[in-house]
Amino acid sequence: MRVKTTQEQTFADSFINIPNSQLDIINKVIDWEVIAKDLSHIK
8 A cells, every 4th residue: 555645756756756656556467458459359
């Protein structure tokens, strides 16, 4: 879970990406193009 803070981002913070949720992590792991290609064959 991401910790919310009122502190402004630093220069170094602009180079990192912290996911907001587990769904963000799953979205990066799954190759959606492969799934879309496989599903396009189903009618």
